Amino acid sequence: MKTVMIVDDAGFTRSILRTIIESLGFTVVTEAKSGEEAIMLYRMYRPDLITMDISMPGMDGLAALEKIMEIDQQAKVIICTARGQKDLIVRAISVGAIDYVVKPLQRDRLELSIQKIATRC
Incomplete structure (x- = not known):
């Protein structure tokens, strides 16, 4: 079974x-509720997939994504955030995110992203 960590x-x-x-x-x-917590929990659980918000107190999702990719370049991360600016999307993908889903979450869009990534797990 595939495992997931939710970070928001x-x-x-x-x-x-x-x-x-x-x-x-x-x-x-x-x-996880923060980037710092996400990094710690990633090390413990090594989930197959991560959903990651960008705007969080303390370490934001992009910084956490960078750290997680340093730990495991094969980590599979979907950014799920209300911040849909093009520069953030480009940065997240360049750091290693596989997909970017803008809030408010649309179930069909999120399902498509997860199913696409699940074939890579």
Whole structure:
């Protein structure tokens, strides 16, 4: 079974993501509320997939993405954020994100992204 870590400072968003991800047959092994926590939990769980918000207190999602990619260049990360500026998308992809989903989350778009990545896991 595929494992997922959800990284978002908003509990409501984590809940929505968990519902969608679990409905696709994946197991959410852990959730993080900050970039620092995401790095620590990534080292512990090594999930097959990460959903990562950008705007979080402390270390943001792009900095956490960079650190996770240093740990594991094969990490599979989907950025899920309300910040849809082109420069952020380009930076996230250049750092190593596989996809970028803009909030408010659209279930069909997120499912497509997860299914696309699942074939690479």
